[in-house]
Amino acid sequence: MRRIPRTSRSLALRKALLIGVGGLALGLGLLGVVLPGLPTTPFVLLAAACFAKASPRLHRRIVGNPLLGPMVRDWEAHRSLPVKIKLIAIGSMTLMVGLSVWHFAGRPGLQAALVVLGVIGAVVVGRIPARR
Incomplete structure (x- = not known):
């Protein structure tokens, strides 16, 4: 049996x-x-960073993806997100959390969990550096 260093x-x-x-x-x-x-953006950026260090092929695939690629390329070029994108992300999360809370009326535990997760998501996106 061959030993691997x-x-x-x-x-x-x-x-x-x-x-x-x-x-x-x-x-x-x-x-x-x-x-x-x-949030979508931080997780996609984390995936791209991991792939960049471990697998150039997987990194090329995520950068070349028509939906995810522009986000990753923009991040790699500027290390920040446009303010408009951050506002859209936080606004859409707020809308979806609000609709979900409304949908689960009468289930306060689930509603509270949704609000907490929404706040965490908004904080994560809000902490990403922004540019005009």
Whole structure:
């Protein structure tokens, strides 16, 4: 049985972990498109960063994606988001959380959870650097 040098194993483990975290972040980002209060942008940017370090092929795929690519390319070029995009993101999350809270009238625990998740999402998006 051939032994793999320790550095090769640790690099392989690091690469696998980064790809796994990137895949999870991408999945959460895509869920954020339809789930109220779950932001899409930070998770997609995290996925792109993980893929950039672990897999140039996966990074090229996310950058070349017609829906996600412009967001990632813009972030990589400027390391910030346009104010308009931040306002649209926070506004759409607020709208969806509001509709969800209304839909779940009479279930205060679920309504509170939705509001808390919406606030967390808005804070996450709000903390991303902005530019005019």
